[in-house]
Amino acid sequence: MARKIIITAKTPLEIKPQEKSTWICRCGLSKNQPFCDGSHHRVTDESEEKIYEYDEEGHRQEIK
Numbered sequence: 681m682a683r684k685i686i687i688t689a690k691t692p693l694e695i696k697p698q699e700k701s702t703w704i705c706r707c708g709l710s711k712n713q714p715f716c717d718g719s720h721h722r723v724t725d726e727s728e729e730k731i732y733e734y735d736e737e738g739h740r741q742e743i744k
Contacts, residue, residue, distance in 0.1 A: 688732070690717035690723050709734055 689706030696702075702715070708717035722740065727730055731744040 690719055690726065709738065 682693050685706040687706065690704065692703040693706050694701050694703055704714050705712075705716045705720070705721040707723050709722065710717045711719070719738070722734075722738060723732075725741045726740075730742055732740050
């Protein structure tokens with residue numbers, strides 16, 4: 681099953697526990713949800729005015 685998710689955040693959310701930080705994905709592309717796996721590096725050059733879709737392999741396509 682595939683889902684389309686509209687996400688505006690381009691960076692992960694840091695949660696600081698007592699000893700070590702935990703990073704939560706906010707770009708929607710991590711293969712290790714809800715944790716960040718570094719996939720957000722692919723979205724840093726996205727335009728704020730456009731909408732993108734990513735396929736299972738992580739390839740980006742502009743849809744609007």
